[in-house]
Amino acid sequence: MVFARGLQLLVLASLTSVVVRCDRPTKPVNLSCEAVQEEKSIFKTITCEWDSSGSQSESVPTTYTLIVKKTSTDEIYNISTQLKRAELDLDTYPNHMNLDVWVTARNKLGTVESDHLIHDANYFVKPNPPSDVQILSENGFSTSLLINWIHPINKVYVELKYQIRFAPRGSHQWTYVPLMDTAKYIQSFRLQNLQPDTKYVIQVRCKNSVYDYGYWSDWSTNATNRTPEDRPTSKPDLWRIDEDNQQWQIISKDPVFSNGKIKSFEIRIESHRSKEWGSIPVNRSDADSSTGNREITFLKKMQIADDRSVKVYVNATNSVGKSPEGLLFIPAKAQGGVLAPVEDLKVWPEGGQLWVEWNAPKPMSVQEYVVEWVSGGWLDWQRENKSTRRTAIKGILEKFVCYNVSVYPIYSGWLGKPARTEAYLEQQAPLRGPNVKLKGDPGRNEAELVWEEIPLHSRGGFITNYTIHYSSGAETHNRKVPANITSYRLTGLSGGTKYDTWIEASTIRGSTNGSNHSFTTLKYAPGEIEGIVVGVSLGCLFVIVTIMLFCLYKKDVLKENFWPQIPNPGESTIGNWSPDYPLRAEPPKENCLSGISVLDVHMCDAKCVFEEDKTSLSLKKDKYLSEEHSSGIGGSSCMSSPRQSVSDSDEGGDMADTTSSTVQYSSVVASSGYKGQTPSSQPQQSIFSRSESTQPLLDSEENPDMMVQEGSRQFQHFARQPRFAECAGNEDTADFDRLRMEPQEANESLDFCPLEEDNEQIAPPDRLSAEWLPVKPASSYMPQLGGYRPQ
């Protein structure tokens, strides 16, 4: 119990101590007070601030009391606040009276007091800035300006000291007059060692003159004036522009210390035998001269001969006087090589500037160096002393612009040979890419691209490489080429494909794509179509020629096959035969049918006969076929379709079968003459005839006896064979087969086309083919053994 009670008390005490430590007011520190001027005196209110590490607590708020006590009179003024700043009304600001100022911090847990500030009341005073500051420029004092101002407050209140600062107009760098020169109760001051003809901005402020008393006032408003002019104290900066190899433009910058507005340049040119003088007036507005940049004036154009050196002297003149003489000696071209250039010239960007470094030429002694930078139509230069080896270009340079930087050594005024290089202050990706186009027409598998270099003003930097992109839609390819290449031949392209191509130009800072160009490769290589056409044409021609030659050389064969000459029965001996006329035996021809006799044989014998006939026959199978084919041949259109003739059918099959399958339309009677034999002059008793008619033989025709009687008529029949055949040609080809009838069937009535008695059809006897021999008149065909083979 006791133990528990004690533990409770201990915990409570701990908590209390923690609370106390947290909420006790902290001592205000860094107490500072300020009394500002109001109108002609010091304002009666003093403003004080202090710091306190503790923060306000809602539960235990801290109240600060600012207390000001006049130590001489023991009068006390105070004000309370919960802030860390307070303004205290003192009725009348007690100038020249000692004050004791402090702050107390109080809360429920205690009070703490700050350190006391015990000072003269003027210790806290901040006066107003000096009023009505005026700058006076006096002729004859070109390097001086007089500053006047009015005290902001009567010295009976606060005795002040002043501070002055000034800067050339446009400059943000102030120059402070040493405090010891102005720490007095003064109302004017003369600035000296200024630049003539220069606008200056001046400010003044003040403070209690007692050491370490009070606060500086604010700076007065800017007061501006220009120092008077003086004659130029430095020489003009002469230079030249090399417009072309024969003509130079002499230019000049104003002297560094122009000390006034330059009104004219006096120029003197000396060459080998001539001297020229001239005065070039300068028309320049005040706005131009106020920029602060030294103006460049074009003085004179000169023709420079290769063998002449020129000396140029220039003075700049303002309203007060003339400057020292500037000079530039230009050697003759032949002599220029003697004046060696600098070595190992390097230019690089660093820290937002373009730095130039070089080594002195050996072993000549250089008077000074001129660093020149040119971009487009703009040129500028600066001079460096002879000991300089590295410098930064002081002019205003633009980013992403290519500068031609040159360093010229000057040898006792003579212009040496330059060393040159190109540089960028800062590079970027090109503003635009190159425009690509095709050179000529694309091929099937290749195309030549060509592009122009990007204009210098759009380049943005040194081009490191080009990347050629080409895409067929399905895939994209690219090729990298060096920057000095402006054409490229693409190979391995697909024929008949549309390609999109573009060029990407790259610098060290990025890349830019150029315009897109599309082209389609040829489907066929040039000449391929022509080759094909020519080849095909040649082939056709060859075939035609071959055919023609074949036709030419084998025309007999062709003729035999395609246009068998159908002997005109009318012209045959049979045609001319008549009972009154003996049969004139004609010598059998080699290739003609001869020795054909109609035999009345049995089937087997017929077979033999037929075989003999075949051998004896010079008629070829083809001939039959072709004759059968031809509808115009003798009008045997009935045989228009290829079909086997009787002979064919005979060849193709069993003779017996053949015999049985064929329709006997002719019967061959053995005669004394076979092929090759010369028929005797004796009239043949046996007559033979052969007909290519597809009609089955009539009985009369089958009986040879009947044939003799009807000899003449049969010739007519034969003569009409084409027509006959023609009639039969209208029927189906199967009709031919039906004609191959059994002999017994031959007796049946056959469908024959009606024979027309037409004398015209009778061919003249001399036209008769030798194949046709007179047939036995008035005898019908002998029935074939085996008969017709039914279909």
Next chain:
Amino acid sequence: MNGHVKNMYFHQFMTPTTLLSLLLLMAVDSTRTVAASRHQQCAIALQQTLKLTKLVQTESVNLIKTYKSSQGEMSELFCKVSVNDIPDPNISGLEPSERIVSVYTHLQAFNSHVKRVYEQQTDLQLPTSPLLMELSTVSVRSRDLAVLINSFYQSLFPNLPIPEPAGGPTTLPPPQNVFQQKVYGCVVLKTYKGFLSNVAKELRTLKTKVCRRGTQTNML
């Protein structure tokens, strides 16, 4: 050599005469330091008093201008009228102490009259009148000046209390009419301005006399 021998030499060196001389020199030096310090404090105090005197003097000049411009017509004539019982602007006495006391007592007298003028003008002017503010300011600074004079005197003559004025405290005029008040006020301010000018002169004179002679005076 042992320490005993050293001590013997030291003792032979430091004779009583030498020691006495040394002590005397130290005393004189410390006295001079104190004197210099006193002189510096005297000068500072005197300078401060002089500055305040000049301030009040300047403000009194402006006050008169403001007063005249606040009294309407014929204000220029008011200051030319002779008024009785206005404190003498001249400082009396032969010795610095006497003159400082004279300055102090006159200040006290003028402060009473300035206070009276303030009270009268309070009835004659608007509450926001700048005259009242300037009168108040001059009155406050006059009191401060009196304190500084007293403090300065005390620092110079700590054993000489400031005696009471011979004729007793200054006599303020009886109730006056407006015209009399205006005349009275102008005369008081003009006279006070003259007095402050005399005070400034006196303090400049005392600067050379009192602060350098402070040590001698104290010693006396």
